[in-house]
Amino acid sequence: MEIQHNQLKRCDVINIKGRIDSATAPKFAEVANDIVEAGRFRIVFDMDGVDFISSAGLRVLIGTQKICKRYNRGEVVLANVPATIMASLELAGFTPLFKIFNDAVAAVGNF
Amino acid sequence: MMPSPQLAIFKGEFVWMQTVIFPGRYDSLAKIAELVQKASQEFGLDPLAAYGVETAVDEACSNIIEHAYGGEGKGEIEFNYRIEGESLIIKLQDTGKGFNPRKVPKPKINVPLKQRQENGLGLYFMHQWMDEINYETTGKTNVLTLIKRKG
Secondary structure, three states, X not given: OEEEEEEOOOXXXXXXXXXXXXXXXXXXXXXXXXXXHOOOOEEEEEXXXXXXXXXXXXXXXXXXXXXXXXXXXXXXXXXXXXXXXXXXXXXXXXHHHOEEEOOHHHHHHOO | OOOOOEEEEEOOEEEEEEEEEEEOOHHHHHHHHHHHHHHHHHHOOOHHHHXXXXXXXXXXXXXXXXHHOOOXXXXXXXXXXXXXXXXXXXXXXXXXXXXXXXXXXXXXXXXXXXXXXXXXHHHHHHHHHOOEEEEEEEOOEEEEEEEEEOO
């Protein structure tokens, strides 16, 4: 898994390539934690390069969303979600909990 | 290089079968996923169904490492798959602590964010993505069988 983090003016963008499973989810959690600990709560998760996400990765998503949405200070939004992963998000009941955008530009524009 | 599947006789029929033993570590998950993708392809699953099987096996193996063995590097996972007519049958064996799948609570899916639990999706995914799941403990070995049917 490769993870990239870009801090923009209005939000932070996380870009991951590869698999998010129990082996790699801790790295994802670390990057997300660093962002919220810096007091930044508006996050775009660009999933364009994600091949696979297990419940370990979904735990990071939901945990980060809870922190960001507290006090209405921000939120995590998703962009470029592959069809297979979208099916997984639907099964997990995640689709009502995240705004989902077709591309990263639209997701960044949300903030 | 992964070993190739072997033609074997199972219940009087010729079937393609392969067994590989992986160390019970999280970095085995990507290698197991490769093997699952190959099995799904041989079986002829569409990409969505194949993704589902990959998820079910990943969750099962993560559970073995985390719950049965109580951490990484404590034991092995024996992975076996066979294609039997219209069924892809994946068998995972470990020698860790057994569990009763009926005692695992179902996650609450349709609840607001604040009430949403962060755990419990693994077994739920296995049930959702596979057609049949069997779990049994024989002696010191736990055997989880995941079955995907065509169509």
